[in-house]
Amino acid sequence: MGPTNLVDHGQRRATLQRARSQQTRRALVRSAVALWRVKGVDDTTVAEICTAAGVSKGLFYFYFQRKEDVLFELGVLSVESIARRIGELLADDGYDVLDVIHESLVTMERDMRPNPPDLIARAVLEGYRRQPRPEDAADGGRPLTSTFVDLYERAVADAKLPASIDVDRLAYITQLLVSEGARRWPGWTEGRSFADDITAQVRLVVNGAIALDGPAR
Numbered sequence: 346m347g348p349t350n351l352v353d354h355g356q357r358r359a360t361l362q363r364a365r366s367q368q369t370r371r372a373l374v375r376s377a378v379a380l381w382r383v384k385g386v387d388d389t390t391v392a393e394i395c396t397a398a399g400v401s402k403g404l405f406y407f408y409f410q411r412k413e414d415v416l417f418e419l420g421v422l423s424v425e426s427i428a429r430r431i432g433e434l435l436a437d438d439g440y441d442v443l444d445v446i447h448e449s450l451v452t453m454e455r456d457m458r459p460n461p462p463d464l465i466a467r468a469v470l471e472g473y474r475r476q477p478r479p480e481d482a483a484d485g486g487r488p489l490t491s492t493f494v495d496l497y498e499r500a501v502a503d504a505k506l507p508a509s510i511d512v513d514r515l516a517y518i519t520q521l522l523v524s525e526g527a528r529r530w531p532g533w534t535e536g537r538s539f540a541d542d543i544t545a546q547v548r549l550v551v552n553g554a555i556a557l558d559g560p561a562r
Contacts, residue, residue: 366408369398369400369404369408370408370418371422372398372399372400373394373395373398373400373405373408373409373415373418374415374418374419374422375398376394376395376397376398377389377394377397377398377412377415378419378460378464379397380393380394380397381460381461381464382459382460382461382464385461385463385464386412386413386416386464386467389412391405391406391412394412394415413467413471414471414475416464416467416468416471417468417471417472417474417475419464419468420468420469420471420472422456423453423456423457423468424488424489424492426452426453426456427449427450427452427453427489427492428492429452430448430449430452431445431449431492431495431496434448434449435496435499438503440505441505442496442497442500442505442506442551443544443547443548443551445496446496446519446544446547447540447541447544448540450523450539450540450543450544451540453523453527453539453540454538454539454540457527457533457539458533458539462533462534465527465528465533466527466528466529469524469525469527469528470528472524473524488520489520489523489524490516490517490519490520491516493515493516493519493520494512494513494516496516497510497512497515497516498512506551506555507555510554510555511554514554515550515551515554518550519547519550522543522546522547522550523543523547526539526542526543526546527539530542530543
């Protein structure tokens with residue numbers, strides 16, 4: 346086997362290992378969430394999560410230092426879901442910024458609604474406690490703010506928002522509205538739409554930012 350083939354083989358092996366690693370992490374998260382929905386976070390043990398996922402406790406601690414770190418991973422999955430939906434919607438050049446946000450939050454609401462409100466709140470708080478670190482990036486640990494920065498930067502580039510708008514500030518406020526909305530929103534136990542309510546709040550912020558920063562180009 347020549348040097349080039351050795352490199353290709355090594356790259357394929359590394360890619361496969363990363364895929365398997367991510368699958369194992371996701372299996373642990375799915376098993377934990379399924380148990381938490383029934384027993385709650387505090388009354389569920391690491392051993393029970395491992396049994397449900399079909400892995401050893403040693404493997405659990407290879408991926409997570411503590412049970413609560415799985416809560417952070419739940420938030421990561423939610424951010425990934427929002428980012429994917431936004432990416433899909435931006436494929437259409439005729440997109441509307443607020444419609445994109447609303448549809449991404451519809452996806453988030455669908456994913457989160459089966460969970461008890463206290464589980465959602467704890468996942469949000471764990472995200473606040475442990476902001477994504479550089480080493481989390483390979484596993485999707487990207488801040489929600491960055492997802493909205495990308496959206497607003499694209500909107501500026503497409504002349505759908507003013508060129509002078511403070512994208513970072515707008516993305517940060519949007520992220521707060523989404524995160525705090527999920528943590529505190531009483532409608533999780535009612536029939537109201539999270540996506541509708543939060544988008545209405547984001548609309549006020551975006552319109553206010555446009556008024557402050559001038560008309561679109």
